[in-house]
Amino acid sequence: MATTATIPVTLTPHAAARIADLNLQAEFERMVEHTRQTAPGLRSISVTLEFDPCPEVDPGIVLWAHRDHPGPGYDPTNWNWGAWEVATFPPEVSVHFTMISTVADANDGR
Amino acid sequence: MDGRAFLRVAGELAGGPTETHWRAAAGRACYALMLECRDALSRWGFPARKQNGHSFVRLCFTYTNDADVKHIGRALDMAVRMRNLADYQLANSGLFATDYESLQLVADCRTAIALFDVIEADAARRAAAIAAIRPPP
Numbered sequence: 582m583a584t585t586a587t588i589p590v591t592l593t594p595h596a597a598a599r600i601a602d603l604n605l606q607a608e609f610e611r612m613v614e615h616t617r618q619t620a621p622g623l624r625s626i627s628v629t630l631e632f633d634p635c636p637e638v639d640p641g642i643v644l645w646a647h648r649d650h651p652g653p654g655y656d657p658t659n660w661n662w663g664a665w666e667v668a669t670f671p672p673e674v675s676v677h678f679t680m681i682s683t684v685a686d687a688n689d690g691r
Numbered sequence: 692m693d694g695r696a697f698l699r700v701a702g703e704l705a706g707g708p709t710e711t712h713w714r715a716a717a718g719r720a721c722y723a724l725m726l727e728c729r730d731a732l733s734r735w736g737f738p739a740r741k742q743n744g745h746s747f748v749r750l751c752f753t754y755t756n757d758a759d760v761k762h763i764g765r766a767l768d769m770a771v772r773m774r775n776l777a778d779y780q781l782a783n784s785g786l787f788a789t790d791y792e793s794l795q796l797v798a799d800c801r802t803a804i805a806l807f808d809v810i811e812a813d814a815a816r817r818a819a820a821i822a823a824i825r826p827p828p
Contacts, residue, residue, distance in 0.1 A: 631772055634779060638746050643772055650791065655798040663765035664758075672754045672761065679769050685786050 585617040588625060595630040596642055599677075608674050612644060615665060620658055620682050622649030639677075646682040658682045694726025695804050698797065705793040710784055716793040717777035720800040721770040727804055728752055728767060731811070735821045745771075750827040757823035759810055766803040770796060 590613055592600075600609050609628075616626055625647045632640045646658070662680045670678075697719040704716035729739045729748045739747050749771065752764030773796050776786060786792040810816045 631775065633771070634775060635743075635745060637743050638749070641768070641772065655802075656795055657802075659769060659795070660766065660799050660802055663769070664762050666765055667758055667761035675761070675765065676750075676753045676768075679765070679772055681769055681772065683786055684791050685788060 585623070588617055588623055590626045590628065592628040593630060595640075596628045599630050599640065599642055603677060605674060605677065608670060609642070609678070611669070612666070612678055612680065615669075616644055616646050616662070616680055619662065619665075620646040620648055621651060624648060642678050644678065644680040646680060647686060648682050648684055650684045656682075694723050694730060697723035697726070698801060698804065701793075701797045701800070705790055705797050707790075710787050713787045713790050713793040714777040717770075717773045717787075717796055720793070720797045721767075721774035724763075724767050724770055724800040724803055727807060728763065731807065732824070735817075735824065737824055737826050747827060751824055754825045754827070755820075755823045757820045759806055759816070760820050760823060763803045763806055766799055770800055 600606055613626060617623060623646055627645045627647065629643050629645065630640050631643050648658075651658075659680065659682055662682075666675050666678070666680070701716045701719035701723060704712045704719060707713065707716070725745065725748060728751075729744065732739060732748060732751055737751060749764065749767060752760055752767055755761055755764070773786070773792070777793075810820050
C-alpha cells in the first residue's frame with residue numbers, strides 16, 4: 582500500500598478552476614491531507630466538479646477517495662469525515678466540498 | 692407515511708441483484724433523508740418552499756451553527772451527489788458496479804436519521820437546533 586505522502590491526487594481542470602475561483606486552495610489541501618490520514622486502504626484521490634441537475638444549485642467539488650474494499654459491514658469513513666468537516670470549516674467553505682469514499686477505481690467513471 | 696419509510700425500501704434495493712437495484716437504492720436513501728429533513732424544518736417553523744424546495748432544505752442544513760444539524764446536512768449533500776450519479780450518469784457503471792456503495796449510503800442515511808431522532812427526543816437539543824437554523828433568503 583502507498584504511504585500517505587505518495588498517494589496520488591488528481592484534479593479535473595474544472596475542479597481546479599473552481600477551487601481557484603473560490604480562493605479555497607488552503608482549505609482544499611487540508612481536506613486532502615485529512616482524507617489521506619483517515620481513509621483506510623486509500624489508493625488515490627480524484628477531485629471532480631459535480632453539477633446538479635437543478636440549475637439553482639451551485640456545482641460542488643467532490644473528493645473521491647478510492648480505497649481497497651474494507652470488507653462487509655458499515656464503514657463510517659464518510660460519516661466521520663463529515664463530522665470533521667463541519668467541526669473544522671464554516672458553512673461558507675463546507676458547502677462547496679464533499680468527500681465520498683469508494684471502492685471503485687479512479688478510472689471507472691469517477 | 693414518513694420519509695424514512697423509503698429507507699427500508701432502499702435497503703431492500705441495495706441488497707438486490709442488479710446495478711439497477713443499486714442505483715434505485717441510492718435514490719430512495721437520498722429521499723428518505725431529504726424528506727425527514729424537510730418535514731423536520733416544517734415542524735420547526737421553516738416550511739420548505741414549493742419552488743427550489745431541495746436547495747432550501749440543503750441550505751438550511753448547511754448554514755447553521757448547530758454541529759449536529761450541519762453534520763446531517765453534510766450527509767444529505769453526499770446522498771444528493773450519489774443520487775445524481777445514480778439517476779443521471781448511466782454511461783458506465785462507476786460506483787454502481789457492485790452493491791457496496793449503495794449499502795454504505797443506506798447505512799450513512801440511517802445513521803443521519805438516527806442522529807435526527809436524538810435531537811428530536813431532547814427538548815434542549817431540539818430548541819438549540821431550531822434557534823441555529825438560518826433559512827436562505
